Amino acid sequence: MIALDRVSRHYGAVAAVDNISMTVARGAFVALVGASGSGKSTLLRMMNRLETPDSGRVTIDGRAVSDEAPHRLRRRIGYVFQQHGLFPHMSVAANIAIGLRLEGRPVGDRVGEMLDLVELPRAIAGRMPDALSGGQRQRVAIARALATEPPILLLDEALGALDPVTRDSVAGRLVALHQRLGLTTLLVTHDMAEALLTATRVLVMDKGRIVADATPAQLVAGEGGEVAQGLMAVPRHQAERLAALAR
Numbered sequence: 001m002i003a004l005d006r007v008s009r010h011y012g013a014v015a016a017v018d019n020i021s022m023t024v025a026r027g028a029f030v031a032l033v034g035a036s037g038s039g040k041s042t043l044l045r046m047m048n049r050l051e052t053p054d055s056g057r058v059t060i061d062g063r064a065v066s067d068e069a070p071h072r073l074r075r076r077i078g079y080v081f082q083q084h085g086l087f088p089h090m091s092v093a094a095n096i097a098i099g100l101r102l103e104g105r106p107v108g109d110r111v112g113e114m115l116d117l118v119e120l121p122r123a124i125a126g127r128m129p130d131a132l133s134g135g136q137r138q139r140v141a142i143a144r145a146l147a148t149e150p151p152i153l154l155l156d157e158a159l160g161a162l163d164p165v166t167r168d169s170v171a172g173r174l175v176a177l178h179q180r181l182g183l184t185t186l187l188v189t190h191d192m193a194e195a196l197l198t199a200t201r202v203l204v205m206d207k208g209r210i211v212a213d214a215t216p217a218q219l220v221a222g223e224g225g226e227v228a229q230g231l232m233a234v235p236r237h238q239a240e241r242l243a244a245l246a247r
């Protein structure tokens, strides 16, 4: 569904994304992990034209994203980032409905349906974003991203600002939504454990390149190479220390 063909993006001398070719199948849940600065966000943001490659081509359903107006493209691609990005002066309902309104589509009962989808009470529709908890705000941001029913969902550290309990619960809801709506989802995260527990395919980035492309089971089995296993050391070490506490 999504294809990158020899895509690069430089900032001065830095190759943020260095000649990457990859494809993402429809319905996949792909995590992009890697150290800070490895190019994850740049790669993601080239898919919805928030960044432009210096060379190479990004296509969705066979069509180059550069041939489509950004606002049209973004109707087909939901995008959620770390700082939820809700409009502070608009109610929850107005935030969720904004995509539909911009397209001139009827809102109908969509706000309520979207709140149901992310398991928030419909009664919060009239609240302002600053009257919500961080986890609730992030779920509203996901509801907003999905309100226009885009088939693709891009999440850039979308859970990164949440406390661990909320993060775990929102991650679980996301996987359920991904399956229920048949989405194609890409999740950028620093957290290898989160990648392993949500995605079915994990891409590991290092210095602008993809250095591993593996399933969670393969990574747990020790595959994927040195950089991937370096990232695996964190959850593995934590699991060992927790197991040692129980002894």
Ligand SMILES: Nc1ncnc2c1ncn2[C@@H]1O[C@H](COP(=O)(O)OP(=O)(O)OP(=O)(O)O)[C@@H](O)[C@H]1O
Pocket (backbone or CB within 6 Å): 011, 014, 015, 016, 034, 035, 036, 037, 038, 039, 040, 041, 042, 043, 190
């Ligand atoms: N607008 C920009 N101007 C200059 N350099 C940039 C810009 N955006 C990204 N970079 C550089 O490109 C490289 C990749 O950045 P990117 O944000 O894609 O990495 P990342 O893996 O998402 O990092 P993080 O996990 O810290 O968000 C970094 O060296 C970064 O400093």
